[in-house]
Amino acid sequence: MKFGKMKSHRRNRLLLVLLAIAGTGTAVGLVLMALNKNINLFYAPAEIVAGNAPVGETIRAGGMVVNGSVKRGKDLDVSFVISDLKSSEVTVRYSGILPDLFREGQGVIARGVLRDDGVFVADEVLAKHDEKYMPPEVADVLADAHKDKPQAGKTL
Amino acid sequence: MIAELGHFCLILALGLAACLAIIPALGVRLGNESWMRLSASLPIGLFLFVGMSFACLASAFLTDDFSVAYVARNSNTLLPVYYKFSALWGAHEGSFLLWSLIMAGWTLAVSLFSGALTLDMRARVLSVMGVLSFGFILFLLATSDPFERSLPIYPSEGRDLNPLLQDFGLIVHPPMLYMGYVGLSVPFSFAIATLLSGRLDSAWARWSRPWTNVAWSFLTIGITLGSWWAYYELGWGGWWFWDAVENASFMPWLIGTALIHSLAATEKRGVFKSWTVLLAIFAFSFSMLGAFLVRSGVLTSVHAFAVDPERGLFILAFLTIVVGSSLTLYAVKAAGIKSVAGFDFSSREMFLLANNVLLVVATATVLLGTLSPLAYEALTDGRKISVGPPYFNAVFVPIALLLFAWMALSPATTWRRTPWARLWKRQVPILIGSAIVATALVWLLASFEFVAIFVVTICLWIVAGLLLDVARALGNKRDRIAAFFRMPLSMYGMWLAHLGIAVSVLGIVTTIYFSEEKDVRLEEGMVVEMAGYAFAFEGVTQGRGPNYLSDVGKVRVTRDGKDVVTLFPEKRRYMSGGSVMTEAAIDPSPFRDLYVALGESVDNGAWAVRVHYKPLVRWIWWGGILVAFGGFLTVADKRYRAIRVKRAMAVGAPA
Numbered sequence: 001m002k003f004g005k006m007k008s009h010r011r012n013r014l015l016l017v018l019l020a021i022a023g024t025g026t027a028v029g030l031v032l033m034a035l036n037k038n039i040n041l042f043y044a045p046a047e048i049v050a051g052n053a054p055v056g057e058t059i060r061a062g063g064m065v066v067n068g069s070v071k072r073g074k075d076l077d078v079s080f081v082i083s084d085l086k087s088s089e090v091t092v093r094y095s096g097i098l099p100d101l102f103r104e105g106q107g108v109i110a111r112g113v114l115r116d117d118g119v120f121v122a123d124e125v126l127a128k129h130d131e132k133y134m135p136p137e138v139a140d141v142l143a144d145a146h147k148d149k150p151q152a153g154k155t156l
Numbered sequence: 157m158i159a160e161l162g163h164f165c166l167i168l169a170l171g172l173a174a175c176l177a178i179i180p181a182l183g184v185r186l187g188n189e190s191w192m193r194l195s196a197s198l199p200i201g202l203f204l205f206v207g208m209s210f211a212c213l214a215s216a217f218l219t220d221d222f223s224v225a226y227v228a229r230n231s232n233t234l235l236p237v238y239y240k241f242s243a244l245w246g247a248h249e250g251s252f253l254l255w256s257l258i259m260a261g262w263t264l265a266v267s268l269f270s271g272a273l274t275l276d277m278r279a280r281v282l283s284v285m286g287v288l289s290f291g292f293i294l295f296l297l298a299t300s301d302p303f304e305r306s307l308p309i310y311p312s313e314g315r316d317l318n319p320l321l322q323d324f325g326l327i328v329h330p331p332m333l334y335m336g337y338v339g340l341s342v343p344f345s346f347a348i349a350t351l352l353s354g355r356l357d358s359a360w361a362r363w364s365r366p367w368t369n370v371a372w373s374f375l376t377i378g379i380t381l382g383s384w385w386a387y388y389e390l391g392w393g394g395w396w397f398w399d400a401v402e403n404a405s406f407m408p409w410l411i412g413t414a415l416i417h418s419l420a421a422t423e424k425r426g427v428f429k430s431w432t433v434l435l436a437i438f439a440f441s442f443s444m445l446g447a448f449l450v451r452s453g454v455l456t457s458v459h460a461f462a463v464d465p466e467r468g469l470f471i472l473a474f475l476t477i478v479v480g481s482s483l484t485l486y487a488v489k490a491a492g493i494k495s496v497a498g499f500d501f502s503s504r505e506m507f508l509l510a511n512n513v514l515l516v517v518a519t520a521t522v523l524l525g526t527l528s529p530l531a532y533e534a535l536t537d538g539r540k541i542s543v544g545p546p547y548f549n550a551v552f553v554p555i556a557l558l559l560f561a562w563m564a565l566s567p568a569t570t571w572r573r574t575p576w577a578r579l580w581k582r583q584v585p586i587l588i589g590s591a592i593v594a595t596a597l598v599w600l601l602a603s604f605e606f607v608a609i610f611v612v613t614i615c616l617w618i619v620a621g622l623l624l625d626v627a628r629a630l631g632n633k634r635d636r637i638a639a640f641f642r643m644p645l646s647m648y649g650m651w652l653a654h655l656g657i658a659v660s661v662l663g664i665v666t667t668i669y670f671s672e673e674k675d676v677r678l679e680e681g682m683v684v685e686m687a688g689y690a691f692a693f694e695g696v697t698q699g700r701g702p703n704y705l706s707d708v709g710k711v712r713v714t715r716d717g718k719d720v721v722t723l724f725p726e727k728r729r730y731m732s733g734g735s736v737m738t739e740a741a742i743d744p745s746p747f748r749d750l751y752v753a754l755g756e757s758v759d760n761g762a763w764a765v766r767v768h769y770k771p772l773v774r775w776i777w778w779g780g781i782l783v784a785f786g787g788f789l790t791v792a793d794k795r796y797r798a799i800r801v802k803r804a805m806a807v808g809a810p811a
Contacts, residue, residue, distance in 0.1 A: 012501050020513060027517045031524060031551050038547035039532070042540040060542060075677045076755075076764050096675045097755035097764045100391070100736045111544070137540050 040111060044141040045088040048114060055116045061090060062109035062138045070104055082108065084145035094122040107138035159224045162212025163303040166253075169205035169260070170293045172198055176263075176286030180279035192279035199267040199282060202289060203260040210244075210257045213302055217244050223310040226250060226302045232316035232732045234703035242327040243317040248451055248467075249302035251330055255447070256292045258331070258338045263289060266342055266367075273363070280349035288341050291474045299467045316732035319704070325385030329378060333405060336375025337443040340408060342367040343415065344440035347433045348482060351489045361423035361432065366791040368419060368436075369649075372412040373787030379405050380780030391738030391753040393673065393768045395776060398548040403526040404446030407519050411439040414515035416787075421508045425571055427499065428509065430490040435512070437486060441479045442519075448475055449526070500573040507566045507574075514559045521551045557611065560661060563654060564617040567625045586624060590616035602670045602771075611665040618658040622651050646793040652786030660779025666772040673769075675755070679762045687769040689750060690714045696754075696763060704728040706739070709754045709763065713743065725754040725765075749773050 042060045043053040053059060063082035066089065070080045076095055083089045092110050102108060102125060112122035126135065176198040183191025213226075217240045222228040230250070231243045245251040263285045270278050296302070320326075343364045350360045382405070387395040396402065415435040422432045452468025499505040525543045532541045568574075568582055594612035598605060626640075629647065633639035672686050678693040685691075694710040706728040713720040723741035730737070740753040748771045755764025 008500075009498050012499075012506075015501060016509070019510075023513060023517065027521065027551075027555070030554070031521050034547050034550035035524065035528060035543065038544060038550070039528075039541045040544060042542070072758060076675055076758070097753075097766055100738055111542075140538070140540070 042109075042137050044144065045082055045084045045090045046086075046141075046145060048090050048118070048120070049088040053114050055114050058111065058113055060109055060111045060137070061092070061114075061120050061122075062107065062135060063090070063141055064107055064138065065102070065104050067104045080104075082110070084141045086145035088145070090118070090120050092120045092122050092125075094125055098125055107135055107142075109135050109137055158212050158215050158219075159221065159303040159305060162209045162216070163301065165205045165209040165212065166293060166297060166303075169202055169209065169256075170290065170297060172202045172205060173286050173290035173293055176202060177283055177290050178286075179283075180286075181283035184276045184279050184283075189275065192275050195279045195282035196267050198286070199260070199263045202286075203257075203264040206253075206257045206260040206293070210253055213250060213253060214241060214244055216303075217241060220314065222312065222314050223305050223307055224302075225304045225306040225310075228306065228311050228314045230314070230317050232314040232703065234731065235314075235317060235322070236702055238327065239317060239322050243321070245330045246317045246321045246326070249296070249300040251334075252292070252296055252300055252451070253302055254331065255334050255338060256289065256296060258334045259285075259289050259292055259341065262339055262342055262371075266345075277349060277353060277355075280352055281345045284345035284348045285341060288345070288478070291478070295467075295470050295474065299470050313732070316703070316730060319728065319730045319733075319735055319737040320389060322703075323385065323389055325381055325389060329381040329385055332374055332381055333378030336371055336373075336378050336412075337405075337408065337446065339367070339371025339374055340412060340440040340443050342371060343419075343436040344482075347436035348485065351433065351485050354489060354492070356429050356433065358423050358426050361419050361429075364436065365416075365419045365423060368412065368415055368439075369787045369790050372409070372416055373784040375405070375409050375412060376780055376784040376787065379409060380777050380784070383780070384777045387773070388740055388742055391740050391766070393740070393751050393753070393766070393770065395667070395773065398525070398545045400526050401446075401450050403522050404442075404449045407522055407526075408439055408442040408446060410515050410519040410522070411435060411442055414512045414519075415439050417508050417511050417515075421505055425499070425505060427505055428512075430486075431512070433490060434486060437479070437482045441475070441482070444471070444475045444478065448472055499571070502569075502574050502576050502579070504566070504569040504571045504574065507562070507569045511559065511562055511566065514555060514562065518552060518555045518559065521555065522548065525551070557614065560611075560614045560618065560657070563657065564614060564621050567621055567650070567654065582624065583621070586620040587613075587617050590614075590620055605669050608665050608669040611661060615658040615662045615665075618654060622654055626651065644793055646790040649786040649788075649790030649793070652789060653783045654786075656779045656782030656784075656786060658779070659775050659782060660777075663772045663775025663777075663779060667770055667776065671768065671770045671773075674767050676765055676767065677758055677762050678765045684765075684767055686767055687748075688715055689720065689769065691750075691752065691767050693763070693765060695761075696757070699726065701728065703732065704730045707754065707757070709741075709752070709765070711741070711752050711765075713750055721750065723750070723752045725752045727754045727756075744774060746774065747772060 040058055040060050042062065045061065045063045047053050048061060053061075061082065063084050066081040066083050070078065072078055076097065077093070078095070078098065079091060079093045081089050081091050092112075094110070094112075109126040110120065110122035111124040111126070112120055114120050176195065179191050179198075180195035183189065183194070213224075215221075216224045216227050217231050218237065220227070220231065220233050220240075222231075226247070226249050230246050231240055235243065243250075245254045263282065266285065267278070267282055270281065273281070346360065346364050346367070350356050379402075382402070383395045386397070387393065415432065418428050418432040418435055421428050448468065448471040451471060452465070525547050528543055529541050533539060564587075565579070565583060568579060591609075591613045594616050595609050598609045598612055602608070629643060630636045630639050674684060674686060676684055678684070680693060680695040683690050683692045690713065692712045692714070694712055696707045696709045699706040699708040706726045709723075709725045709727075711723045711725065713723060721743040723743060725741040726739035728737045728739055729735075738753050738755075740751055742752075743750040748769060751766075751768035751770060753766040755766060757763050
C-alpha cells in the first residue's frame with residue numbers, strides 16, 4: 001500500500017521534471033531567438049559617418065539636434081541633423097509627430113534604418129519625461145567625441 | 157526649522173528600526189519574553205516618527221519653503237495646492253520617504269493584526285520587517301536626504317514639478333504601487349521567520365494569504381493606474397510600452413500571482429511548501445530589484461530619476477544582502493521541508509503547479525529582456541543596445557496565451573484527483589461554444605482576424621467556465637439564491653479576479669487588432685475620416701491655466717452627419733520651466749475611445765494632429781480593477797477572521 005503510493009508519487013515527480021525541462025527548453029529557445037532578432041545596437045554619429053554602422057538593419061542613433069537643422073517637408077515629413085558637437089553629423093528623416101521635448105540643441109535618440117546614402121530614416125524618435133534628463137547614450141557620445149582619440153577606431 | 161525636525165524624526169525612526177530589528181529577535185534567541193513583546197510597541201513609534209518626518213516634508217512643500225533643496229527642485233508657488241502635496245513623491249528623495257512610510261505602515265499593521273500569532277513568531281516577523289525598515293531609512297539618510305537645505309543662498313522660486321506629473325494619475329499611482337511593492341515584504345518576512353523557526357506548516361500559509369492578496373491587489377491597482385495614466389497623459393495613446401520600469405513593476409506582480417496560487421495549494425493541501433517560501437522571497441526581491449532599476453539610472457527608461465551611482469550602489473548592496481542571506485537561509489533550512497500529501501497527475505495541485513511554472517517562465521523572459529542591455533554593455537565594453545517591444549511581444553505573448561487557456565481549464569479541476577474524462581466532457585462543449593461565438597462576434601463586428609478570434613475564444617471560455625463553476629457550486633443547493641449569497645467570499649474573489657483578467661485581455665486584443673490611428677497635417681476646416689467618424693479640425697485658440705499657457709485645438713466629431721462630441725486637445729507651455737506638454741482630448745465610452753492629440757504647429761496655421769479610434773480600450777483597466785477588487789474581497793472571507801486563525805495557530809504551535 002505504502003510502496004504503491006510512493007511509486008505513483010515518484011512517477012509524478014519524473015513526469016513533472018520532464019515537463020519542466022521540455023517547457024524550459026522551448027522557452028529558452030524561443031527567448032534567445034526573439035532576443036537575437038530584436039536587439040537594437042546604438043551607434044554614435046562618428047561611427048555612422050565612418051561607415052561602421054550596418055545599412056538596412058534596425059539600429060539606434062543619437063546625438064544633439066543641430067540648431068537650425070530642422071526642416072519640414074510635405075505632410076508630416078521632417079528632417080534634422082544630429083551631431084556629436086565635434087566633427088560628425090548625420091541627417092535623420094522622420095515622418096510623424098515629434099515628441100514634446102524634441103527641440104533644436106537637445107539630445108535625442110532615434111530608432112530606424114540607415115540608408116546607403118548615409119541618411120538615417122527613423123521610425124521612432126525617443127521622448128523623455130524630463131527636459132533636464134540627458135539620455136546616457138547621448139552623454140557618452142558627447143564625452144567620447146571630446147576625447148582626443150579618433151572615435152571611428154572604437155568598434156567591437 | 158520644520159525641515160530639521162523632519163530630519164531629526166527620520167534619525168529617531170532609524171534608531172527605532174534598529175531596535176526593532178535586533179531586540180525582539182534577540183529576545184527569541186535568549187528566551188526573554190519582555191524583549192519579544194517590544195515587537196508590539198516599537199512599530200508604533202517607527203510609524204509615528206516616519207509619519208512626522210513625512211508631515212514635515214509635506215509642510216515644507218505646502219508653505220513653499222524653497223530653502224529645502226528638494227522642494228525647490230520639485231515645486232513652485234504657482235502650483236495648485238494638491239499638486240504641491242503630491243509633488244512630495246514626484247522625485248526620488250520624497251518618493252522614497254513615501255516608500256519608507258508605507259513600509260512602517262505595513263509593519264504597524266502586522267503588529268496590530270498578529271495577536272493570534274505565537275509571541276516568538278510575531279517577534280521574528282517584525283524583526284525581519286525592522287531590518288528592511290532600517291535599510292530603507294538608512295538609504296534615505298545616507299544618500300537621498302529630502303530635507304537638505306541650500307543655505308544661505310536659496311532660490312525665491314521653485315523649479316516646478318515636471319508637468320507630466322501634474323496630474324491626478326500621479327497623485328494616486330505611486331502610493332498604490334508602493335503599497336503593493338512594500339506590502340510584498342509581509343509574506344517575505346513571514347517566510348523568513350518561518351524558515352528561522354523551522355515550523356513550516358499550513359498555518360503559515362493561511363496567515364500569509366490575506367496579506368499577500370492585499371499587497372498584490374494594491375500592486376494590480378498601481379499598475380492599472382500607471383497604464384491608464386500613460387494612455388491619456390503621454391499623448392501617444394499607448395497603454396503599455398515594455399519600458400524597463402514598467403517591467404520592474406510587472407515582474408513582482410507575476411511572481412506575486414504565482415505566490416497567491418501556490419499559497420492556496422499550501423494552505424489547502426499542505427503541498428509545495430518550500431516552493432511557496434521561495435516564491436515569497438522572490439516576490440519581494442523583485443520589488444527591490446524594481447527599486448534598484450528605477451533609482452540607479454542603470455537602464456534607459458522614460459521613468460529614470462536623475463542618475464546617481466552612489467544610490468544605485470547602496471540599493472544594490474542592500475539588495476544583495478537581503479536576497480543573498482534569504483536564499484542562503486532557504487538553502488540551509490528548506491531541504492528538511494517535506495510535503496506530505498500525495499496527489500494525482502491530473503489534479504488541481506498539478507494545474508496550480510503548471511500555472512506557477514508558466515508564470516515563473518514568463519517572469520524570466522521579462523527579466524531577461526529588461527536586463528540584457530546591462531549584460532550586453534558589461535560584456536562588450538560599453539556597447540549599448542535596447543530591447544524593444546517586438547522581443548516581449550514575441551516571447552511573452554505566447555506564454556501568456558498558454559496561461560490564459562490554462563486559466564480557463566483550472567477552476568474546473570478538483571483537489572487530489574480530477575479524471576481527465578470528466579474534465580473533457582465538461583470543457584469541450586463550452587470550448588466549442590466559445591469558439592463559435594467568438595468567430596461570429598469578431599467576424600461580424602470587425603473582420604476575420606485569426607489571432608483575435610483565438611484570444612476572444614479563450615476569454616469567452618474563461619467566462620463560460622466561471623459561470624459553469626458558479627452553477628456547479630450552487631447546483632445541489634435547495635435555495636439557490638440564498639446559497640449564492642452565502643458562498644464564501646474567497647470564491648467570489650477568485651471568480652471576480654479571473655473575470656477581470658478575461659475582461660482585460662478582451663480589451664487588449666480588441667485594442668491591438670481593431671484600433672485605427674492616423675498622424676495627419678490639418679489646416680482649419682479639414683476633415684479626417686476614421687471608423688465611421690468624421691473629425692473636423694476647427695482651428696486653434698489660446699488658453700490659460702493656473703501655471704501654463706496653452707494652444708487649444710477644436711475638433712468636432714460627427715457620425716453620419718450627427719454631432720458626437722467636440723474635443724479640445726491642448727498643447728501646454730508651462731511658465732516656470734518652459735516645458736511643453738501634450739494634453740490629449742479623449743471621448744471615452746464603454747465600447748470605444750476617440751482620442752485626439754495635438755502635435756506641433758507645422759506651417760501657416762496647419763497643425764500635426766494625431767487621431768485614434770480605440771475600441772474596448774477601457775476594458776483593459778476595468779479588468780485590472782475587477783482583479784484587484786477580487787483580491788481584496790478574499791481578505792474579507794470569514795476564514796481569515798482572527799479567531800479562526802488563532803485556533804489554527806494554536807494547533808500548529810509547539811508547546
